[in-house]
Amino acid sequence: MSDSTAPLPSFPSPADDAIDVSVVIPVYHEVDNLRELVERVEAALRPTRWAFELICVDDGSRDGSVALLAELAGSRPWLRPVALARNYGQSTALQAGFERARGRYIVTLDGDLQNDPLDIPAMIERLETDPTVDMISGWRHQRQDKALSRRLPSVLANRLISWATGVRLRDYGCALKAYRREIIERIHLYGELHRFIPSLAREAGAHIVEVPVRHHARTRGQSKYGIDRTFRVILDLVLIVFFLRYRQRPLHAFGGLGLWLLTPGALVLAYLFALKLTGEDIGSRPLLIVGVMAVLMGAQLIVAGLIGELLIRIYHEGAARPQYHTRVLPSAGDASTRR
Structure with a gap:
């Protein structure tokens, strides 16, 4: 299990080992399914022309999953187990697998045997032959989950995420996905x-x-999902919508809301000032407190937006991070060339 502790560079060059397909599977308390899972992945990819690797990331299991993965890897050089020090969650487990993947194409699926590895070759073939496609997301059109505690949150999450992000998919929760590297x-x-x-x-x-x-x-x-997942999705959705819409322009988010507060607050104070000039007492009017609070809160939000703009400038310029991505136009006869 030395692979789980040795320092690894993020995203090693695929040219080093000429791997075509990297299958990344996060694992948590799936010891009963692991042996069959590995066998199914091998049965799906062994007959193909692609060199492949299987990266199983154990996310702090305590049921013997790590020991079984080490045993299975002993006779399978294409199996690369990774053991995380504790349970970090599915996102971190996937990221750990992505950082170790060497393939031109990366496939993810769950470790509970509900996804079928036999679907992988067709997805890779689509990426190989269609240069306009960068990611293929699975759709469980005949879903076999009968429990309402799994189906209802999934339906709600799919509709909510599609509406909020503008990326309309019928099945966000399907773990079987294929990506260009x-x-x-x-x-x-x-x-x-x-x-x-x-x-x-x-x-x-x-x-x-x-x-x-x-x-x-x-x-x-046992399934790790329940009805409470829907509420966590709502909170995460707030983050992702802000990230997608305002990451490059935080002043538009904070400053826009600040102006909505500051402008009516300033008008209220101007109105009260005009009354004060006529000799009317305004010190005991609740409207004065409303106006002052609106102006103060609006000014604070605008300042927060300016600080956000400075942080974004430091983020991009300090580490020379790109603000955009490009792709290489495919040449004639080489439709699969991508960037």
């Missing part, structure tokens, strides 16, 4: 942003398509 290199996951990977990918310039995929009922282990 450069798209993954442009995004960074933390917290619980794994739910919004399509939105982050679109912001990074990806063209996304959704395709039907198989879905199986869970036969072993």
Whole structure:
């Protein structure tokens, strides 16, 4: 398990090992499914022409998953287990896998055997033959989950996220997705942003398509999701919408709200000042407090927006981070060339 502790550079060059497909699977308390999961991935990709690797990231399991992954990797050089020191969450586990992936294409799926690895070759073939597609998201059109506690949150989350982000997918929750490597290199996951990977990918310039995929009922282990997930999605959605719309222009968010408060507050104070000039007592009027508070809060929000603009300038200029991404136009006869 030395791979889990050795320092690794982010996104190693795929030319080093000529890997075509990297399959990244976050694992948490799935010891009963791991052996069959590894066998299914091998059965799906071994007959293809692509060199592949399977990166299973154990997210702090305490059920023997790490030991089993180490055992399975002993006879499978293409299996690369990663063991996180504790349970960090699915987003961090995926990021750990992305940073170790060496393939030209990166595929993700869950470790509960509900996603079918047999769908992977068709998704990779689509990326190989269609240079206009950067990401393929699975759609569980015949979903096998019967529990209302899983289906209802999924329906609500799909509609809410599609409406808020403008990236309309029928199944945001499907973990089976395939990406071109450069798209993954442009995004960074933390917290619980794994739910919004399509939105982050679109912001990074990806063209996304959704395709039907198989879905199986869970036969072993327990689901980690419940109705409370919907409320966490709502909170995370506030973050992602702000990130997508105002990351490059925080003054428009804070300053805009500040002006909405400052302008009526200033008008109220001007009105009260005019009354004061006529000799009327305004010291005991509640409207005075409203006006003062509106002006103060508006001014604070505008200052917060200016500070945000300074931080964005430092973020981009201090580390020379790009503000945009480009793609190489495919030449004639080489439709798969991408950047």
